[in-house]
Amino acid sequence: MANHKQAIKRNRQNLVRAARNRYYMSTARTFVKRARLALAGEEGAAADAVQKATNYLDRIAGKGVIPKKRASRLKSRLTRQLNAL
Secondary structure (H helix, E strand, O other): OOOOHHHHHHHHHHHHHHHHHHHHHHHHHHHHHHHHHHHOOOHHHHHHHHHHHHHHHHHHHHHOOOOHHHHHHHHHHHHHHHHHO
16 A cells, blocks of 8 residues: 555556556457458448558557557558458
């Protein structure tokens, strides 16, 4: 348990940031999942879903929620599957 005023504040900040990052990661997983499901269907919907997932991954990588290379890897995999259609 934190005893100093600054340590108490840090704990509070960490809880808020963890909750925010949890939201971003959950949403990112949803976008990627939708894109993968769309890739099994028609090409028009798949292109739109991959574009949305790519934009969201870029956004959270810019915020530092996930590493930029992980976002790049996920985008690359989705794009390769889209191009294979």
